[in-house]
Amino acid sequence: MAQVSTEQVWDWLDDVPDPEIPVISLVDLGIIRDVRWEEDTLVVSVTPTYSGCPATSVINLDIETALRGHGIDKLELRRQLSPAWTTDWLSQKGRKKLEDYGIAPPQPAGGPAKCPNCGSKNLQKVSQFGSTPCKAHWRCQDCLEPFDYFKCI
Amino acid sequence: MTHDEALLQFLLRMGDNTLILGHRVSEWCGHAPVLEEDIALANTALDLIGQTQLWLGLAADVQGDGKTADDMAFLRDAWDFRNVLLVEMPNGDFGQTLMRQFLFDAWHSIMLGRLITSSDPRVAEIAEKASKEVAYHLERSGDTVVGLADGTEESHARMQAALDYLYPYVGEMFLSDATDAEMVAAGIAPDPAGLRDEYDALVGRIVDTATLTLPDGRFTHKGGRDGRMHTEHLGHLLTQMQWLQRAYPGASW
Structure with missing residues (x-):
């Protein structure tokens, strides 16, 4: 398939719910740090919220499942530690959804x-x-x- | 000692501290005095185990023989561990657990603050991540030490007894050896001895607020961070922590 735009991938990822707080998406949570094509491989950089958070492995599995479902064959997930995740990266949409929840x-x-x-x-x-x-x-x-x-x- | 050998020792010291303390704290899961404290202890343990995955993962990379963080945690024996003796001490009562946590958190927060500017970016990024979590641990353990010590006659006496029991294990965190000298020379980590003044100021402030009395002596038990002689408590801890891999070698799910 032709390479889809990274904007499209961000939109897809914005439909993947956080496994522990399903009202917000992984994009709302601010943990998707980068989406890019490296030749024919889609590279998604993800940062953990807390280093021991048990949801981290589920999140990686959910990202992979979602993107494979959209036809992405060559996919690489990278763990990015720095800069460390901060709650400043929660989206305004995400903050509103949290409060409503x-x-x-x-x-x-x-x-x-x-x-x-x-x-x-x-x-x-x-x-x-x-x-x-x-x-x-x-x-x-x-x-x-x-x-x-x-x-x- | 080559540079990589010293780096490996340094990483094992960081990762074994968080692994052994994380396991100790997790022993409270389901046993804490109230539900909120049970959850708080479990979350603290979880942060420490998460940091362990980062430190021991990097240690395994530096060792370069294909091992993983799990191998480092579950397939080494007592004499291979490089944690300070303080973190392997038994939980005792709730007050002793929180006193041990405070005495470690204070050192941990100062050490990680220095490591953020490490010349090795792999070390710096782990420190950056961990220091945010540890700032939170320190706030809670410090507040709890004050709350319990400046509480009832009974809780005050228990906190003073915990401080008297654990303080002789504090000094080991500030000992320096050839490994540290190599890390200082490479700009990777600070000299532990250089952290003592800041630690004393921090701990002194909390101990005063808590109406406790710091023991006079500076005698310190040692032998954990260089692996020369752990206490008898570490082996017992490992029989629990490593049970599955010993009973069913290679088991995974």
Whole structure:
């Protein structure tokens, strides 16, 4: 087949959900660092969110499955460590989707801006760690709902 | 000692520290005092194991005989490990586990901060990645040490006992030998001895806030980072960690 444009590949990857937080795509998460053709091989560079995140291998498998499904035969996935992933790379679309899903998006101040359920700012940190390496556990003091906060790194 | 031999030793020291501490912390999985702490400990262990894959993966590349990070973790015996004794010490109670974590995190964060400017880009990029995770570990272990020590009479006494027990293992992190000299000469890593002042300032600040008393003596147990003599605890740890590969050599899924 003729080489598809890298823009097309980015669009395809934007349809691949994060395995742990399926409302956002891998592109929203900011972990796809580069897509390029090297002769007849499509090279996709991926950076891990956390070095021990168990989703990393699933993510690689999902990328491969999606791109092979679109007819890409020669594919190489590269691990790129530097620059290290930062939550600044979350897309605006991704941040909005996180909040709609009930996960407070990362804030430079180091804690959630408001409760994703009721909007209250009366919040309490329960634990610096949550259900996945990228999240912390918070609670709203008004609606009393516990919620995940996407850690800012 | 050739440059590559020294580099290999250095990488094993970094990777074995995170591997052995990561395994120790993972022993709490399902046993921590409350669910949130259980999850926090498991996540810390996960970060450390992830960093281990990077360090021991690079160590295997430098060794150049086709081995992998998994081979390095599961197919070496106690005398091959290069972790400091501190990280192989038993968990004890929850307070002792968090004190050990704090004493290591403080060193780890300072060391990784230096390694970000390593002349070897492979080392620098691992340090850049790991230092973000370790800054988070340090914040949590420091806060928890303060919270427990400046807590009840019982929790204070336990934290002071943990500090008294573990402090004689701190000095080993700052010893220097021929491996370190080679790493310094090549611009790959700093002289560990040069990190002590910054460490003392950091640990001193937290210990004061925590209302604890730092032991006077500077005597240090040693023999882990050069592999001369580990404690009896490492072998017991390996019987658990390496059980599957020993019972079913080559097993994979």
